[in-house]
Amino acid sequence: MNNNKVVQWIDTRLPIFTFMRHALKEYPTPKNLNFLWNTGSLAGITLLIMIITGITLAMHYCPDPEDAFQSVERIMRDVNYGWLIRYIHMNGASFFFVLVYIHIFRGMYYGSYKSPRELLWILGVVIFLMMMATAFMGYVLPWGQMSFWGAKVITNLFSAIPIVGDTIVHWLLGGPTVGAPTLNRFFALHYLLPFGIVAIVCLHMVALHQFGSNNPSGVDPKHPSEQIPFHPYYTVKDLLGLSIYLFVFAFVVFFAPNFFGEPENYNPANSMVTPVHIVPEWYFLPFYAILRSIPSKLGGVMGMFGAVFVLFLLPWLDRSRVRSATFRPLYRPLFWVFVLNSIVLGWIGSQPPEGIYLIIGRGATAYYFFHFFVLLPLLSVIEKPLPVPDSITLYLDQKKRAV
Amino acid sequence: MLYKIIREHDMTKKQADQNVQSKERRDFLQLVTTAVGGVGAACALWPLIDSMNPAADTLAESTVDVDLRGIEPGQGKTVLWQGSPVFIRRRTPDEITYAQNMPMDTLLDPERDEARVKKPEWLVVVGVCTHLGCVPTGQKPTEPKGEYKGWLCPCHGSQFDISGRVCRGPAPTNLQVPPYVFLDDHTLKIGTNEA
Numbered sequence: 331m332n333n334n335k336v337v338q339w340i341d342t343r344l345p346i347f348t349f350m351r352h353a354l355k356e357y358p359t360p361k362n363l364n365f366l367w368n369t370g371s372l373a374g375i376t377l378l379i380m381i382i383t384g385i386t387l388a389m390h391y392c393p394d395p396e397d398a399f400q401s402v403e404r405i406m407r408d409v410n411y412g413w414l415i416r417y418i419h420m421n422g423a424s425f426f427f428v429l430v431y432i433h434i435f436r437g438m439y440y441g442s443y444k445s446p447r448e449l450l451w452i453l454g455v456v457i458f459l460m461m462m463a464t465a466f467m468g469y470v471l472p473w474g475q476m477s478f479w480g481a482k483v484i485t486n487l488f489s490a491i492p493i494v495g496d497t498i499v500h501w502l503l504g505g506p507t508v509g510a511p512t513l514n515r516f517f518a519l520h521y522l523l524p525f526g527i528v529a530i531v532c533l534h535m536v537a538l539h540q541f542g543s544n545n546p547s548g549v550d551p552k553h554p555s556e557q558i559p560f561h562p563y564y565t566v567k568d569l570l571g572l573s574i575y576l577f578v579f580a581f582v583v584f585f586a587p588n589f590f591g592e593p594e595n596y597n598p599a600n601s602m603v604t605p606v607h608i609v610p611e612w613y614f615l616p617f618y619a620i621l622r623s624i625p626s627k628l629g630g631v632m633g634m635f636g637a638v639f640v641l642f643l644l645p646w647l648d649r650s651r652v653r654s655a656t657f658r659p660l661y662r663p664l665f666w667v668f669v670l671n672s673i674v675l676g677w678i679g680s681q682p683p684e685g686i687y688l689i690i691g692r693g694a695t696a697y698y699f700f701h702f703f704v705l706l707p708l709l710s711v712i713e714k715p716l717p718v719p720d721s722i723t724l725y726l727d728q729k730k731r732a733v
Numbered sequence: 734m735l736y737k738i739i740r741e742h743d744m745t746k747k748q749a750d751q752n753v754q755s756k757e758r759r760d761f762l763q764l765v766t767t768a769v770g771g772v773g774a775a776c777a778l779w780p781l782i783d784s785m786n787p788a789a790d791t792l793a794e795s796t797v798d799v800d801l802r803g804i805e806p807g808q809g810k811t812v813l814w815q816g817s818p819v820f821i822r823r824r825t826p827d828e829i830t831y832a833q834n835m836p837m838d839t840l841l842d843p844e845r846d847e848a849r850v851k852k853p854e855w856l857v858v859v860g861v862c863t864h865l866g867c868v869p870t871g872q873k874p875t876e877p878k879g880e881y882k883g884w885l886c887p888c889h890g891s892q893f894d895i896s897g898r899v900c901r902g903p904a905p906t907n908l909q910v911p912p913y914v915f916l917d918d919h920t921l922k923i924g925t926n927e928a
């Protein structure tokens with residue numbers, strides 16, 4: 331315990347120091363985590379970066395169709411360091427999604443969604459959904475051509491709902507079409523949602539600390555020697571990861587700030603002309619590809635939302651007892667096929683929906699759902715897992731002998 | 734302690750019955766309170782939800798008058814009505830015949846051309862794709878019109894004929910016909926059916 335009198339006085343009445351000591355210092359962590367376990371802390375730091383740069387942007391931004399585009403240009407040209415803050419915010423969204431996608435795939439590879447971490451996983455999917463909503467509404471704010479038409483197409487997805495669809499769309503937009511009321515409320519929600527994400531992230535942490543981190547072996551720690559305190563071991567490792575991450579982040583911000591962007595969005599919104607080739611931001615492309623691959627309005631919309639919502643069911647679709655793909659000879663290659671298939675979907679989403687692209691897109695869409703609804707349940711029955719070591723120590727011995 | 738034992742001992746059958754009754758009563762009261770509170774909360778929520786619906790000034794019946802002079806047969810004009818483009822097309826006799834003789838099985842949302850126009854020469858439709866809301870191309874002579882002489886949506890490839898009817902998906906329905914009225918031979922009012 332700290333012997334500082336003030337700290338003690340506070341901690342007796344409000345045990346935040348005890349809490350921080352448990353969560354950030356003593357928290358017993360498996361000793362064999364690899365660098366994929368850095369993505370969590372990095373995503374958290376990115377969330378903070380987004381909130382801080384967002385608040386400073388909001389001090390100069392005007393959520394009105396007459397001024398929005400100009401106010402963003404003013405941020406870029408006249409506001410002190412406005413260009414820097416905006417480029418950090420703009421690219422931060424992309425980096426955030428890179429991290430979260432790696433984070434999700436890591437969970438899939440090592441079976442981190444399996445009992446007893448189902449709720450931890452579900453909270454993660456909730457965060458992912460809220461991030462998508464936040465990023466979508468943020469992208470509307472600069473009120474360029476892609477902002478406007480992206481908003482129009484995505485909100486119109488809801489018109490596919492039978493009977494009440496149009497009423498819902500008018501309610502979302504606050505008018506017959508995307509306009510001033512839409513921009514204003516998107517700004518309000520874009521400001522609000524990240525704080526909701528912070529709240530869910532806290533719950534995600536509580537659920538994590540209940541059973542502790544999973545690890546590459548997928549085997550629960552059995553002995554205190556298999557765990558190390560979070561501080562200094564993982565604080566140092568997270569800091570190393572952060573340094574490398576910030577290096578790459580800064581490189582993009584300073585040398586390729588529009589790498590992820592779409593030049594069309596530097597044209598002001600025009601409600602009379604749709605750009606010839608509208609594409610969402612890269613992180614939505616796989617879902618956009620699924621939307622366009624299904625040749626029915628309602629079907630496409632259901633496919634697109636289904637592709638995210640199926641993640642909620644993952645803990646119950648994969649019934650295999652073995653967590654880590656290391657010990658699953660069939661799941662491991664199929665996991666990589668799934669990753670590849672997701673990348674193909676992303677590429678298809680960026681191509682025009684015709685000819686060969688349409689055919690590949692349909693195949694990849696079908697495979698996406700085939701993986702979840704057929705392969706995973708089937709594997710749980712037919713796959714013969716390799717012998718799983720009894721403890722992390724035995725797993726590490728095995729690994730050493732293999733080398 | 735002693736007091737409690739005596740009390741329990743003293744409890745007559747009548748008192749026990751009363752106890753059961755009062756438990757039922759409390760359960761009932763709890764249910765009613767929850768229900769009333771729930772309905773009240775839902776009612777209080779409604780103004781907040783409804784505040785997000787289009788406001789009165791946004792909804793105010795807006796109309797636009799369009800001067801049709803100077804539009805030659807085969808040409809079109811696009812005007813903004815309630816924030817959305819409206820396509821006006823002066824159709825050539827060929828186009829009219831083509832639209833009227835369009836086989837119904839080509840159409841995804843079959844509707845006769847006659848039901849979609851007030852004067853066959855003039856087609857007036859909302860220029861918003863019924864799939865996800867993009868503006869189809871084809872109003873300008875240089876723009877792609879698709880295979881059915883009408884419009885082609887750049888977003889997901891829906892095609893419309895020269896009556897604004899959908900011939901190729903994913904759009905599920907025909908381009909919408911807005912309320913309009915001819916004030917005289919060369920003036921069109923969009924937004925109302927009455928002059």
Ligand code: HEM
Nearest residue numbers: 380381384385387388391416420423465468469471472524
């Ligand atoms: C989860 C965290 C967040 C994400 C993923 C996110 C994402 C985005 C994206 C993609 C843009 C469009 C950038 C562009 O193309 O210019 C944007 C713009 C904006 N965001 Fe955020 N944002 C987040 C948090 C916040 C917060 C907390 C605020 C305010 C408190 C904020 C305020 C703004 C403002 C004012 C703009 C418009 C200026 C601009 O376009 O650069 N953001 N956001």
Ligand code: FES
Nearest residue numbers: 862864865886889
């Ligand atoms: S919006 Fe026109 S085809 Fe999708």
